[in-house]
Amino acid sequence: AQKITQTQPGMFVQEKEAVTLDCTYDTSDQSYGLFWYKQPSSGEMIFLIYQGSYDEQNATEGRYSLNFQKARKSANLVISASQLGDSAMYFCAMRADSGYSTLTFGKGTMLLVSP
């Protein structure tokens, strides 16, 4: 079974600063993928970034980067130069690369960006 743990219920950051949202996972699968989604107050789930377990480079997408430490089973999301529009709920998720696999989500971290 897969498990995702996000230990930070809420985080505060000032505009233009960087912030790291923590995510640890537990799986017995050798090949898997890690995802981050953003859920603003409007409710939709927005895909941000993906990291494959065999990817040697940390994934980056614009201001988002994923700090992947396989041995520690962590996949932290780093948001650089925070913006007010980054205020939202952030979910870490993982999926095994086996057939008929599904996404397992963490409980989420609420990020508030202040001016």
Place this chain on the structure above:
Amino acid sequence: DAGVIQSPRHEVTEMGQEVTLRCKPISGHDYLFWYRQTMMRGLELLIYFNNNVPIDDSGMPEDRFSAKMPNASFSTLKIQPSEPRDSAVYFCASRYRDTGELFFGEGSRLTVL
């Protein structure tokens, strides 16, 4: 290309009534998922389909819940009879093959009084 389309966006009903939530996945996607989101339990997978066939419905909470996918472009999630504890946001999501990210609809917020 249009995203995943869900309806209704909001539903308020009374306990005991039947509720039907609808989903149109992204064209060409062969996986469809139904999730439920609550404050207490977070995002829970209810059921998912591959090529219109239900693969895993172990997340469906009770027999009151049922889901169908009669064709590649339409799925329903039905609750009959509804109860106040069913109040949640229900998301439909679709995916192409075994890889890639899930694309979510905007969700259906259900309130059962």
